[in-house]
Structures are given as C-alpha cells and as structure tokens.
Amino acid sequence: MTPAExxxxxxxxxxxxxxxxxxxxxxxxxxxxxxxxxxxIDDAAVRLVRAYLDGYRPSDWPPTSAASRPRRSSSTRPS
Structure with a gap:
C-alpha cells in the first residue's frame, strides 16, 4: 500500500x-x-486497515458518526 493509498x-x-x-x-x-x-508503512497496520475497509470493526472503534459511516474521499480533500 502506497502512502497515498x-x-x-x-x-x-x-x-x-x-x-x-x-x-x-x-x-x-x-x-x-x-x-x-x-x-x-508497518505491514501489520496495512493488514488492519484492509480489514477495516472490508468492514471489520474492533470493540474500541471510535464511536463518532464519521467513523461509523465510511465516506468516499477525493484527492482534493485535506487529510
């Protein structure tokens, strides 16, 4: 996974x-x-991020509405 990805x-x-x-x-x-x-990028972090993208949510997932609803990003959005 690249830094941009x-x-x-x-x-x-x-x-x-x-x-x-x-x-x-x-x-x-x-x-x-x-x-x-x-x-x-740490390989373990990449594996976790891929799992999160696939829908896995650990028990300590942030309870904010933004974190519970994946959103599409664009390359023009600031990080």
Missing part, C-alpha cells in the same frame, strides 16, 4: 490520524510519517 483508506474510514494511530497501536506521528512517505 494509506491516506485515502484512512479518509474513507472517516478516521483522524490520531484515531487510526490508536486503533493500530502506534502514535499519530507514525501515521503522519507513513502518509508523507517518510517511513515505510
């Missing part, structure tokens, strides 16, 4: 960088670095 997946899921970081057990700065292409 990772960012688009997060946005599609309606998650902030901080919320995704919590779900994958990392810090928000790791998400920023992955999305910027400054560091290689």
């Amino acid at each position: 990772f960012r688009e997946a997060r946005q599609t899921l309606g998650l902030t960088q901080a919320a995704l970081a919590t779900l994958v057990g990392r810090q928000a700065r790791n998400i920023r670095q992955w999305e910027a292409g400054d560091r290689a």
